[in-house]
Amino acid sequence: MRRFVLWCAAILCVSSTASAAVRNSFMLNEANAVTGSKFLESNKFDTALGRLQGNGQNWLEFITVQGDELGGGKFKNTLDLRGWKFEWAYDKQDPADPNQYGSGTITFTNDPLWAAVPVGTMLTINEWKQAWYQPGSDLNGGLDRMGGIAGLGQQRGEDYNPAVHTLKDFSTNVGWNPLANGGGAAGDWNINIWAGEQNPDNSFKYFNFTGSVVNGDPNNPLPIGSGEAGLYAVNNDSWQWTIKDAAGNIVQGPLGETGTGVTAVSPITGQPVAANWSVNSQEIVRLEGFAVGSSATQQKYLDTWLNNYQDGSSSSFGEPNIWSSGSGVQDLSPLRSWLKTGDADLDGVVDGSDFLAWQRGFGKAQPSLTDGDLNGDGVVDGADLAVWRGAFGAAGTVAVAAVPECSTACLAAMAAVGFIRRRRRQ
Numbered sequence: 001m002r003r004f005v006l007w008c009a010a011i012l013c014v015s016s017t018a019s020a021a022v023r024n025s026f027m028l029n030e031a032n033a034v035t036g037s038k039f040l041e042s043n044k045f046d047t048a049l050g051r052l053q054g055n056g057q058n059w060l061e062f063i064t065v066q067g068d069e070l071g072g073g074k075f076k077n078t079l080d081l082r083g084w085k086f087e088w089a090y091d092k093q094d095p096a097d098p099n100q101y102g103s104g105t106i107t108f109t110n111d112p113l114w115a116a117v118p119v120g121t122m123l124t125i126n127e128w129k130q131a132w133y134q135p136g137s138d139l140n141g142g143l144d145r146m147g148g149i150a151g152l153g154q155q156r157g158e159d160y161n162p163a164v165h166t167l168k169d170f171s172t173n174v175g176w177n178p179l180a181n182g183g184g185a186a187g188d189w190n191i192n193i194w195a196g197e198q199n200p201d202n203s204f205k206y207f208n209f210t211g212s213v214v215n216g217d218p219n220n221p222l223p224i225g226s227g228e229a230g231l232y233a234v235n236n237d238s239w240q241w242t243i244k245d246a247a248g249n250i251v252q253g254p255l256g257e258t259g260t261g262v263t264a265v266s267p268i269t270g271q272p273v274a275a276n277w278s279v280n281s282q283e284i285v286r287l288e289g290f291a292v293g294s295s296a297t298q299q300k301y302l303d304t305w306l307n308n309y310q311d312g313s314s315s316s317f318g319e320p321n322i323w324s325s326g327s328g329v330q331d332l333s334p335l336r337s338w339l340k341t342g343d344a345d346l347d348g349v350v351d352g353s354d355f356l357a358w359q360r361g362f363g364k365a366q367p368s369l370t371d372g373d374l375n376g377d378g379v380v381d382g383a384d385l386a387v388w389r390g391a392f393g394a395a396g397t398v399a400v401a402a403v404p405e406c407s408t409a410c411l412a413a414m415a416a417v418g419f420i421r422r423r424r425r426q
Contacts, residue, residue, distance in 0.1 A: 021245040025066035026079060027252045028243070029122065030286040030321055032059045033236045033279050033311075036145070041141040041282035046315040047170060047322065051142035055284070056152075056168065058127035058234050060086075063287075065301045065335060077338050078116035079273040083246030084108045086308045088211075089256075092237040097216070104211020104224045106195075106232055111206055113191070114175055118346055120336035121176060122190050124318045125207075129194045129233050132158075132165035150230040151196040168185045171198050172206075177341055177369045179376030185362055187376065189336060191317050195231050207231075236279045255309065279311035286321045287313060288328070296331040322333050342391025344372050350391040358384055 034040060034055035046053040075304035089103035106125075108114045117123070129149040135145030143166055149159030160167065172194045177342025178187035197205045209231045212221040224230035257279065257364070279285055288310040290296035314322045320330035340351040343355035346369075353373075361371030361380040372380040374387040 008067060020247065020249040021079075021251050022066045022069070022075075022302065024064060024241060024252055026064055026081065027058065027178065027287070027301075027304060028241060028255070028285075029063040030061040030282050030284055030316065031234050031241075031283065032056060032315070032317075033239065034315075035235070035236060037282040038282050039138055039140075039142045040312045040315055041280070041286075044313040044315065045141075046317050047319050048248045048317045049315075051129075051138065051140065052133055052168065053136075053145045054131075054168070055136070055315055056126065056128075057148070058230065058232065059130060059170075060125045060232075060234060061317065062123040062125075063120045063301075063332070063335065064117050064119050064123070065298065066213060076116075077348055078118050081114040081117050082110045082244075084114075084251075085244045087242045087244065087253075088232060088234070088239065089241075090233055090237040092240040095280060098220050099214050099216050099229075102211065102213030102221075102224075102229070102233055104213075107210070109204065109206055109208060113206065116346070117191070118176070118189075119338060120189055120332060122332075123330065124190065124192045125423065126170035126192070127193050129153070129171055129196060129197050130160075130167060130169050132160045132167050134165050137180050144291055150227075150253060152225070153166060153196055153198075170194055175366060175368055177376050178336065179374065180378070181376065189332070192318060214314045236281050236283070241374055252304075255306075264327055283311045283313050284315045285331070286310060286316075286323070288321060288323045289313070289332050290334075291328045292331040294331065296334050298334045301335065321411075323384055325411060326406060333335065339362075340391070342374055342387070342388045344370055344374060346370065350388065355385075358388055 006335055032055050036054040036057065039051060039398060040046065041052055043051075045171050046055055049056045069075055072079060084107070086106040087103070088106070090101060092098075092100035094100060110350070126216075127347060128151065129151075131145055131148030132142035134146050138144070141274065145157070146165060147155065147160060150156050158165075170192065173190070173192045176191055178189050180186075181190040193206050195204075195207055195209075199205050209224050211224040211232075212220050213224070213229045213233060215228070224231060238255065238257045240254050242253035242255070244252045245377065285312050287304065287308055289308040289356055290300055291305070310323065312323055316322050320332055322329050339346075340348065340350060342354055342359075344354040347353070358372030358380060361367050361373070364371050364380055367373040367380045369376070372384055372388075374384040377383070
């Protein structure tokens with residue numbers, strides 16, 4: 001059992017250059033520290049996964065809090081995460097078995113997905129692509145893990161048998177669309193990434209991984225990216241993390257476990273904050289605060305400090321955090337209230353560029369909001385154009401000449417909502 005301390009000195013040394021990202025603009029929201037052979041304590045179930053051995057394996061959950069700086073105290077509604085780093089480290093600190101430690105870095109690649117991640121997005125990363133389970137050792141309705149597809153694509157355990165196994169699929173899903181399912185609290189603000197996703201040339205698509213772990217023999221560390229070491233580690237062995245922007249400026253952390261009980265001074269209030277909680281091998285680490293009904297604000301998220309993180313057994317993969325057996329529920333609305341109906345390019349203004357996004361996405365398979373699916377029904381068509389027109393105003397008419405590549409079906413959709421006033425001259 002070890003305590004969590006967010007070190008003041010690390011926060012205060014953040015670079016003051018203009019390119020530095022805002023503190024806590026991207027932050028850890030929840031991390032699964034449940035050991036692979038165990039279940040959540042107190043007979044708890046994860047709100048999304050149920051009660052699983054290992055609680056869904058190695059996963060991390062982040063939240064985007066603030067966008068890129070525009071100058072003059074203004075910020076974009078999106079954050080460029082290309083080149084950002086999530087650094088992790090652990091040390092079991094067991095005198096009887098001292099050589100159990102490791103460290104590494106998860107680096108966001110230059111994939112276009114990371115160029116403009118919307119504020120309010122919840123990003124989940126799972127080392128495993130799939131895992132399958134069946135009833136077994138747990139007396140409280142839990143399922144034992146029987147096999148799965150791990151980070152490097154290799155199968156572990158038994159072959160999957162749909163007749164007896166329950167499959168949990170953690171495959172990549174980037175279909176972010178807050179207007180899906182009627183929008184509001186039911187909207188899809190999530191991006192889920194299988195960490196091992198690769199490009200055709202076998203390079204990692206979304207992240208690069210470096211580091212090593214020592215498992216008993218310090219003379220033979222296991223490199224991250226190998227079958228034995230995996231892609232990264234999440235555990236309760238004095239586990240720590242730091243988030244840095246592409247320029248190397250610290251955005252969050254170092255935050256992590258320590259057995260020293262050090263009292264740190266909050267850079268927010270200037271007051272000492274003692275580490276007064278710990279995490280075990282049947283718990284998760286979560287941001288615990290800003291509950292529904294507590295007048296949560298974006299600034300309060302940006303001011304997050306040690307006392308806003310806690311351990312617990314109430315787990316909620318890919319969903320707002322919960323605590324106190326569900327009596328506390330995280331309020332993410334302050335991070336999502338900026339979104340406007342009809343704003344496909346997420347710049348905060350409904351204008352002709354949003355129409356162009358609709359036109360380019362017309363008929364696209366599995367479209368997102370940024371492709372022009374403005375009503376969240378999974379299709380870009382005339383109904384979305386009507387949404388844009390309603391938000392833009394009846395006077396907002398864009399000539400077809402501005403979009404000469406528009407297809408016949410696209411033109412028909414425009415005509416159906418009375419959008420076209422004049423045809424492009426040949």
